[in-house]
Amino acid sequence: MRSGGTWRATVATAALGSLLAIATLTACDGARDGARDGAGAEAGKSAPKRSAAADPTRIPGVGDRWQRRIPADSRQVLAVYGEAKDSPDATAVLYTKHGTTWERVRSWPAHNGKRGWTTDHHEGDNRSPVGVFTLSDAGGVLKNPGAGLPYTRSAALAAPRWWAKSYWHDFDYVIAIDYNRVKGTPPNDPTRPEGYDKGGSIWxxxxxxxxxxACVSLSESAMEHLLRTLDPDRHPVVVMGDRADLKASR
Structure with a gap:
């Protein structure tokens, strides 16, 4: 999922389109095994009530190390709880803040990097980065479903047709995770401020x-819900990682 380096302004438009497609590929490819997009994934569902013992002013299952990195002005958090360090399976939960209280709104099954998670992500390691990242830009092959975030519709986001057919719709809807990218640009902008080796295009x-x-994937209905719900005025972030690392205090 990592593409880096500087792109020359003199590259022809057609060549740039090809390079952007490659950048997208190296960001979220994995197009060699897997079922049809969304297959087996549940639709979004109402989340169960919070345990009486939980602190409503904190995101559940997130220790001090990551809790303090959630911006003070953030009022929307998508928490992605990976099942284990080396597992590709996860659960995504949307929380909204009311006053000082975080309310669990909805949850969905999800997938992360095929090799699991890492706190030191690098290009090609097939692991999703653990951390807290802002969500600033969205886009996709399909028309805007009513997104609150800036939305760029572009055929350049389409998965290459030489990928397995089950991957062709991966990028119909995307939300850029602000890891090694420039905020305020389309999700497939190739700029990598920290360089190629640190990866990029994580969505x-x-x-x-x-x-x-290295991306996090959800069902079509989940993506539509997030696109319509995430509000830049609420400063949304994603808190993501395997459960054990997310619970760590330091």
């Missing part, structure tokens, strides 16, 4: 039924 995108190269 929330449509699920194909198995692990990704």
């Amino acid at each position: 929330l995108h449509m699920d194909h039924g198995s692990g990704t190269s």
Whole structure:
């Protein structure tokens, strides 16, 4: 999922389109095994009530290390709880803040990197980065479903047709995770401020039924709900990682 380096302004438009497609590929490819996008994934559902013992002023299952990195002005958090460090399976939960209280709104099954999670992500390691990242830009092959975030519709986001057919719809909807990218640009902008080796183009995108190269994937209905719900005025972030690391205090 990592593409880096500087792109020359003199590259022809056609060549740039090809390079952007490659950048997208190296960001979330994994197009060699897996089922049809969304296969087996549940639609979004109402989340169960919070345990009476839980602190309503904190995101559940998130220790001090990551809790303090949630911006003070953030009022929307998508928490992605990975089942285990080396597992591609996860659960995504949307929380909204009212006053000082976090309310669990909705949850969905999800997938992350096919090799699991890491706190030191690098290009090609097939692990999703653990951390807290802002969500600033969205887009996709399909028309805007009513997104609150800036939405760029572009055919350049389409998965290459030489990928397995089950992956063709991965990027029908995407939300850029602000890891090694420039905020305020389309999700497939190739700029990598920290360089190629640190990877990039890590997105929330449509699920194909198995692990990704580093992105987080959800069902089509989940993506539509997030696109319509995430509000830049509420400063949304994603808190993501395996459950054990998310619970860590330091």
